[in-house]
Amino acid sequence: MQIKVSGLRKHFASEGKIIKALDDVDLVIPDNTIFTLLGPSGCGKTTLLRCIVGLETPDAGEIRIGDEVVFSSEKNIYLPTEKRKLGMVFQTYAIWPHMNVFDNVAYPLQTRKVPKEEIRKRVAKTLAFVQLEGFEGRPATKLSGGQQQRVALARALVAEPGVILFDEPLSNLDAKLREETRKELKTFLSELKITAVYVTHDRLEALALSDTIAVMRAGSIMETGGPKKIYFGAESRFVADFIGRSNLIPAVVRDADGAGSGDEAGETIIDSKIGRLACKKAEFPAGAEVTLCLRPEFIRPRRVAPEMQGKNCVRGVVESLLFVGDSYEGEIRVGESLLLARIDPDADFNEKDEVFFQVEPQQCLLVAK
Ligand code: ATP
Numbered sequence: 001m002q003i004k005v006s007g008l009r010k011h012f013a014s015e016g017k018i019i020k021a022l023d024d025v026d027l028v029i030p031d032n033t034i035f036t037l038l039g040p041s042g043c044g045k046t047t048l049l050r051c052i053v054g055l056e057t058p059d060a061g062e063i064r065i066g067d068e069v070v071f072s073s074e075k076n077i078y079l080p081t082e083k084r085k086l087g088m089v090f091q092t093y094a095i096w097p098h099m100n101v102f103d104n105v106a107y108p109l110q111t112r113k114v115p116k117e118e119i120r121k122r123v124a125k126t127l128a129f130v131q132l133e134g135f136e137g138r139p140a141t142k143l144s145g146g147q148q149q150r151v152a153l154a155r156a157l158v159a160e161p162g163v164i165l166f167d168e169p170l171s172n173l174d175a176k177l178r179e180e181t182r183k184e185l186k187t188f189l190s191e192l193k194i195t196a197v198y199v200t201h202d203r204l205e206a207l208a209l210s211d212t213i214a215v216m217r218a219g220s221i222m223e224t225g226g227p228k229k230i231y232f233g234a235e236s237r238f239v240a241d242f243i244g245r246s247n248l249i250p251a252v253v254r255d256a257d258g259a260g261s262g263d264e265a266g267e268t269i270i271d272s273k274i275g276r277l278a279c280k281k282a283e284f285p286a287g288a289e290v291t292l293c294l295r296p297e298f299i300r301p302r303r304v305a306p307e308m309q310g311k312n313c314v315r316g317v318v319e320s321l322l323f324v325g326d327s328y329e330g331e332i333r334v335g336e337s338l339l340l341a342r343i344d345p346d347a348d349f350n351e352k353d354e355v356f357f358q359v360e361p362q363q364c365l366l367v368a369k
Helices: 045-053 101-111 116-129 145-157 175-192 203-209 227-232 237-243
Strands: 003-014 017-029 034-038 060-065 068-072 086-089 163-167 195-200 212-217 220-225 247-258 267-272 275-280 289-294 313-323 328-334 337-343 354-358 365-368
Touching: 003 045, 017 045, 017 220, 034 045, 034 175, 034 203, 045 060, 045 086, 045 163, 045 195, 086 145, 101 116, 101 145, 116 145, 145 175, 175 203, 195 203, 203 227, 203 237, 212 227, 212 237, 220 227, 220 237, 227 237, 237 247, 237 289, 237 365, 247 275, 247 337, 267 289, 275 365, 313 337
Parallel strands: 034 195, 034 212, 086 163, 163 195
Antiparallel strands: 003 017, 003 060, 060 068, 212 220, 247 267, 247 289, 267 275, 289 365, 313 328, 313 354, 328 337
């Protein structure tokens, strides 16, 4: 089911101040999509989710789930949570410790007075789906964290909702289990063909899980797009910086419409603190002050200067190297700038070594200052 949010506003009054948790948010969450609301703490993600669920009443705007208007300030419509046909999975698993797995999963059907035999069948089907067949009689307290999370998922799915909402569901799991559960969840959700709205402040989780990510800041949606678009093609400095580690380097546009090479579209030429560079074409006029966003994984230092007529070739000095297992996190000094680089673990560099690196224009992203 598609979710459409229009002009949604929610302000809170706290200690004499007004907090704009949601500031006229417009958003379309397409059918059958894993859609993530990503943003720093306090940006309004949970408030938006709670408004969609019906746990929070917005001050203004409209929310539509499928064909149904579930909230409208103008038309005075407010549909209670239980009538919105949603499934929910929260940060604390919220499974009942005094119940066994069967009763936890059956609960939403029991409250809807579904016949017993039907409940048995649907619980069995859902438990098989989350790979917990045979766990029916197990007390909830005798499950691992990952299993508890799957019980919570089964309970959210058992009533076959058109939309499922997740609020930081993996944040209580340790790092390894979190990674595994993330993978499982992605598989489950893709198989289900369901609309999933997922709230997190963890950018890796958002990149790995989502079809579409909406990045929020201070009650507004900053940008929406697929993980690669958001990671490689962010339109603002805030999003580029929030979605992944990046080197943000001040620059001025020298030539707004550089020729580019071969079949490539034109390039934007900049003068930056690390030298003159050809960048991915951007809509900034000559003379504009911009920020160059260069991801650490695109900085691959070498001992000898690359050829290619020195285009986009930068010279620097290794300032520090930190071994982190699958790579070195290196800091490369280029003039006044200190750039973060991800270096292969078998690279043979030492601190104070002179190095060179060459960046592809398409990897040099320009965003507003
Ligand atoms: P987090 O990742 O920390 O959960 P979030 O992005 O989900 O953050 P929200 O919980 O939606 O953020 O909160 C948005 C803003 O609204 C915050 O500044 C928060 O302090 C404020 N807020 C939320 N609920 C209330 C409330 N009931 N009363 C007053 N202020 C609130």
